[in-house]
Ligand SMILES: NC(=O)c1ccc[n+]([C@@H]2O[C@H](COP(=O)([O-])OP(=O)(O)OC[C@H]3O[C@@H](n4cnc5c(N)ncnc54)[C@H](O)[C@@H]3O)[C@@H](O)[C@H]2O)c1
């Protein structure tokens with residue numbers, strides 16, 4: 001088992017990474033000295049596969065679990081589902097010492113974490129992420145929340161879990177498209193802070209795509225280490241944490257104008273990453289060779305790297321970028337790469353450059 005620590009003083013916690021961890025859930029929770037009552041929040045896809053094992057492990061360790069199953073998919077990240085969860089927690093008489101287990105992908109993690117942050121003004125929660133994206137990204141760092149009609153993640157909190165258990169076996173049943181989408185975030189970690197990781201991904205991509213357990217364990221652990229270090233230094237995104245958004249400025253805008261659902265998050269981020277690399281080449285000196293390596297790796301991972309946008313949609317994309325909740329004072333700030341493994345944040349990019357990069361990608365397509 002690999003263990004990564006997220007250093008946040010008395011709110012520090014461990015991320016444990018290994019196959020078969022769901023069976024250890026009860027024992028691991030017992031170490032946290034929490035109350036007996038708990039609720040597993042999961043979705044229909046994950047629940048039918050893994051809820052029983054999680055439930056039994058908790059019950060065997062002496063806990064009294066209840067199970068809350070929400071519909072699979074982004075629509076469950078809503079205040080309506082939050083309300084349903086609150087009602088069920090109250091019905092099952094969860095108290096201040098009780099805890100929540102988030103068993104699922106990023107949707108379940110964000111939702112259950114938000115419920116945990118607010119029910120009774122906050123009860124403990126444990127993350128058991130079951131998608132690659134959730135294992136390397138969303139389960140770590142304490143951003144929890146739900147969507148509004150007006151946009152994604154507009155209501156939420158910073159609320160850290162007490163423990164993260166990444167059971168690598170759960171990735172076996174993840175649909176291939178979801179697995180590849182998670183790889184976009186994995187590749188992002190290489191670009192923002194670890195050239196060696198990036199080179200390993202280039203070398204070991206076939207093993208990773210076959211989901212070989214040793215490679216997966218190494219890679220998931222390394223990504224968690226990077227995220228833990230960043231979050232440890234800047235929990236609430238005053239500065240450094242922004243680097244985790246490499247590729248996300250354009251990626252989020254693309255998700256937004258395409259109507260959520262056309263692209264998976266990781267797919268939009270893949271396109272946004274290649275665009276950000278192109279902008280980096282023009283502004284922050286990213287060598288052309290690195291731009292190519294980034295594009296090639298994402299493509300080899302089976303991710304989209306170009307998008308067809310007519311001029312009207314291109315305008316819409318720029319408008320959506322301006323509406324991103326991370327924009328302040330109407331100014332879009334980019335994370336840009338100097339080379340693979342090193343980025344700078346808070347960079348202003350003139351509209352012409354964004355146009356040029358997007359136009360370039362257009363003209364290479366048509
Ligand atoms: N909190 C953060 O820091 C953070 C960071 C990145 C993304 N997010 C959020 O994460 C969400 C996306 O997460 P996601 O990509 O994990 O999507 P998801 O939770 O919707 O999971 C993707 C799909 O895979 C299914 N699934 C999950 N695990 C499975 C398994 N082991 N086997 C078979 N099917 C499985 C799910 O039911 C779902 O249909 C978005 O809402 C995004 O905003 C949050």
Ligand SMILES: [Zn+2]
Pocket residue numbers: 137185248265269
């Ligand atoms: Zn992301």
